[in-house]
Amino acid sequence: MKFGGTSVGDEKCIARVVSILKHHHSTGNELAVVVSAMSGVTDQLHIIAKEAVESLDEPPIETTIHSIRARHKKVLEAVAPGEAETVMQEIDAKLENLRNILTAIHNLRELTPRSKDYIISFGERLSARIVSAALREEGIPSIPLNGCEAGIMTNERHGCANVLPESEQKIKSRVLPLMQEYVPVVMGYMGCTGTGIVTTLGRSGSDYSAAIVGAAIGADEIWIWTDVDGIMTSDPRIIPDARVLPDISYLEAMELSYFGAEVLHPRSIEPAMQKGIPVRVKNTFNPGAGGSCVLSKQHRDKRVVKGITYIDKVSLINITGAQMVGRPGVARAIFGELAANSVNIMMISQASSEANISLVVDDEHLDIAVSALDTVKKGGYIREVTYDRDICAVAVVGVGMAGTPGISGRIFTALGKNEINLMMISQGSSEVNISFIVKENDGIKAVKVLHDEFELSGECEE
Structure with a gap:
């Protein structure tokens, strides 16, 4: 069971988490828990790390640490008064480490990706200790584990590390034996390299942590506890x-999450999918709700489409040139150079004439991508590169779309009737996802139009 930042945001939230865990523990379930930092703490750590390296004056290191300490102390004393003194000593030791690294960064005026990962992992280091203490306060034996202690081994890609295959055996040998006596509380979002260097797993990294741990221990189910009732047809x-x-289905959940649904991250589905483990999404604040279950089985209903989602803060790049036609190596030159510059490509579309390729990238990757394509341009492979920041990507997802005639027609007819202009269309061979690009101010309108077109608000029909 993984609990997100809002689920452990204060003493009332953590008491609710402990109640949920106590209920499932009392019915004979063996539990492993993964927790995020308290809501807002990781943002505080990002901000102070930036200020420490950029501020010419004395950065507010002490103010930030005092704020974080006071918040965690208040929560700890409320949920685990019997252990507050001992656990607070552990927290103070961690905060002293944080103070030292922030001071060093300010003095050196240098923040490396490795140092940043170390800093922003502190939220989970503190919250896991409090949740574990709260469980012990209720008579449930519990032990906190950081990512390295749990066996989550990663590559050295700081900021968005990938978990290595050898993690499975390490997690199995470390976490599984503990579960016979304890409820281990694993610090989400973090792992470590083979040499013990702390890494973080990127956006929704705690979900990824939970999926990795669940797959490694052979869990019956992986439960993601969040602040919504489940995966929804739209935002x-x-x-x-x-x-x-x-x-x-796993595939539908991955497509929806990749295109903006924030309940699950695509990487959190993959480990479960490989082992065929159901992933259940539940609401910590409404535990009685049924939630959503992500399964290998592909369920269809008469509406065909399951969900509509969209992403903003993306950019469209158009690459043109007659010299691209029939010339081997053009795609390799384009995508090779973009890959060499770590540009994440979200969507691709190519004209049948081969004289035009359109790409969608994150806004933050646009400048790097354009610079990389200038290199390709100098090599004579392409003639012109243009781009547009004022766009968003909309995705229509559903396994029922595969083999159902007329779905594309309904989508584009509905958009046309509402005067929404399409700038690019992309459809994978799986036909589970049809995605397209529109102007940013048309994005929300497009989602509403299509949600109504496929009548997604009504009850499910078989």
């Missing part, structure tokens, strides 16, 4: 009557 902030999907 409820855009579509107030969006509906919870009671079940969804």
